[in-house]
Amino acid sequence: MRAEAPDLLIVGGGPAGLATAIEARLAGLEATVIERRRPPVDVACGEGLMPGGAARLRELGVRIPGSEAGVFHGVRYVDGDLAAEARFTVGRGLGVRRTVLHRALVVRGEELGVDFRWGTTVRAIDGAAVETDRGRFAGRFIVAADGRLSRLREMAGIATSIPARKRFGVRRHYQLAPWAGTVEVFWADEGEAYVTPVGSGMIGVALLSRVRPLDFDRELRHFPELARRLDGAPVVSRDRGAGPFGHRPEAIVRDRLALIGDASGSLDPITGEGVSVALSQAAALVRAISRGALADYAADHRRIMRLPRRLTDLLLIAEHRPRLRRLTIRTFAAFPGLFSRLVDIVGRSGAAADRSPR
Numbered sequence: 001m002r003a004e005a006p007d008l009l010i011v012g013g014g015p016a017g018l019a020t021a022i023e024a025r026l027a028g029l030e031a032t033v034i035e036r037r038r039p040p041v042d043v044a045c046g047e048g049l050m051p052g053g054a055a056r057l058r059e060l061g062v063r064i065p066g067s068e069a070g071v072f073h074g075v076r077y078v079d080g081d082l083a084a085e086a087r088f089t090v091g092r093g094l095g096v097r098r099t100v101l102h103r104a105l106v107v108r109g110e111e112l113g114v115d116f117r118w119g120t121t122v123r124a125i126d127g128a129a130v131e132t133d134r135g136r137f138a139g140r141f142i143v144a145a146d147g148r149l150s151r152l153r154e155m156a157g158i159a160t161s162i163p164a165r166k167r168f169g170v171r172r173h174y175q176l177a178p179w180a181g182t183v184e185v186f187w188a189d190e191g192e193a194y195v196t197p198v199g200s201g202m203i204g205v206a207l208l209s210r211v212r213p214l215d216f217d218r219e220l221r222h223f224p225e226l227a228r229r230l231d232g233a234p235v236v237s238r239d240r241g242a243g244p245f246g247h248r249p250e251a252i253v254r255d256r257l258a259l260i261g262d263a264s265g266s267l268d269p270i271t272g273e274g275v276s277v278a279l280s281q282a283a284a285l286v287r288a289i290s291r292g293a294l295a296d297y298a299a300d301h302r303r304i305m306r307l308p309r310r311l312t313d314l315l316l317i318a319e320h321r322p323r324l325r326r327l328t329i330r331t332f333a334a335f336p337g338l339f340s341r342l343v344d345i346v347g348r349s350g351a352a353a354d355r356s357p358r
């Protein structure tokens with residue numbers, strides 16, 4: 001245990017926890033990150049960062065080598081013979097493998113003097129301290145950045161709801177040159193597949209469905225056009241799955257504990273905003289702690305989540321209604337300005353909270 005408790009004791013070294021630690025150090029606060037795994041941490045993810053999120057990473061000084069990232073300029077929806085495409089009017093998105101993103105965040109954290117405790121698992125929370133398999137750690141504030149199934153949230157007695165209609169995701173990487181300058185979302189009655197360029201002539205494919213357990217090859221059959229494109233391309237990663245999504249905790253702040261990232265409420269990956277939203281939350285949380293007004297974070301958090309949640313809910317309504325879904329794509333194709341506006345709103349996700357759209 002350190003001689004002095006840091007300002008922020010962050011449990012979970014995923015993008016939310018690491019961004020919070022970086023924000024804290026830039027604000028002159030001490031930060032310790034406790035993470036049960038060792039870097040670089042890989043998880044199931046579509047790996048698309050919205051332009052707002054990509055810009056925020058640059059502002060934080062997180063450097064992702066151009067050779068290790070793909071660039072995308074918008075979103076393309078495909079449903080059988082229908083397609084609609086919209087480009088971001090500001091900035092560009094970044095496709096980046098989670099291992100690459102993790103490494104870049106850790107390097108920046110190390111430069112700034114974050115105290116990292118890798119391979120350390122939190123087992124219990126006791127006020128402003130946690131018990132781990134490597135001893136007890138205390139902090140002025142505890143930050144639960146331990147993901148969708150947050151144990152800290154549960155141990156703090158924060159009740160969490162989850163939608164009855166559960167969805168699951170699985171991802172795989174192919175060594176295949178990206179063929180579109182966009183993230184491409186293929187829709188089918190059984191779910192969606194989305195393709196993200198992630199650099200070095202590689203693409204990531206994430207499949208979302210209501211079926212569990214998700215089997216990549218079985219689900220891929222629902223997207224014949226995509227399956228044809230992928231046929232014969234070398235698979236370069238192990239399949240990783242996750243789900244369900246859509247957790248909503250009843251509180252974001254309790255006493256000296258604050259929830260962030262997926263622990264503070266997970267989004268269905270349908271809009272690909274999870275990491276970008278976590279970056280906005282990290283900025284808001286550190287600002288609130290610096291001001292000595294943790295309650296401000298709860299209000300900012302509500303504001304940051306409002307739009308992504310509404311958009312996700314809307315898309316999920318269309319997701320399991322084939323006629324509505326196809327009508328949506330037809331409408332987007334007929335009114336590209338409308339689609340473009342929506343894509344721009346999603347694209348702003350990740351901007352520091354005070355600059356995110358109200």
Ligand SMILES: Cc1cc2nc3c(=O)[nH]c(=O)nc-3n(C[C@H](O)[C@H](O)[C@H](O)COP(=O)(O)OP(=O)(O)OC[C@H]3O[C@@H](n4cnc5c(N)ncnc54)[C@H](O)[C@@H]3O)c2cc1C
Nearest residue numbers: 012014015016036046047048122147169261262272274275
């Ligand atoms: C299929 C799929 C596709 C997605 N696509 C996208 C996308 O395209 N774009 C996007 O922005 N987002 C996407 N997301 C969402 C994104 O992956 C999440 O929002 C993001 O990972 C949340 O980051 P986090 O740091 O909150 O949680 P996590 O990344 O889950 O990190 C939590 C960390 O906490 C650690 N931890 C947990 N418990 C403990 C403990 N007791 N002690 C110590 N450490 C602990 C874990 O090991 C983990 O490293 C997708 C998700 C899925 C499943």
